[in-house]
Amino acid sequence: MKIDCEVLGYRSLFVLANGDVVPCCHMSAAKVHQWYWDNTDGKENLHEHTLQEIIDNRLFKAVHESWDGDDAKVCFACRKVCRVGKEKNDEFRYEDL
Numbered sequence: 451m452k453i454d455c456e457v458l459g460y461r462s463l464f465v466l467a468n469g470d471v472v473p474c475c476h477m478s479a480a481k482v483h484q485w486y487w488d489n490t491d492g493k494e495n496l497h498e499h500t501l502q503e504i505i506d507n508r509l510f511k512a513v514h515e516s517w518d519g520d521d522a523k524v525c526f527a528c529r530k531v532c533r534v535g536k537e538k539n540d541e542f543r544y545e546d547l
Contacts, residue, residue: 476527
């Protein structure tokens, strides 16, 4: 599955009000999805870790690595929002979680 990441070109990330840092705003909604919990080490909070530690952690690496493997292993948010060739009506919805 080819992914055209909306935020990669901007070199941005998303910080939630509680201090959690995730790769993008779509990932913040996907935190309730099992993919997120399977690929996190719980070290994504700015109150407990530096930004560099967070970026170097398992979650950020797993997102990028998922793009090169089996389609079923691609990050849930990436698959729904940034998949190349997705249908125009195939938008990210909370009921998909």
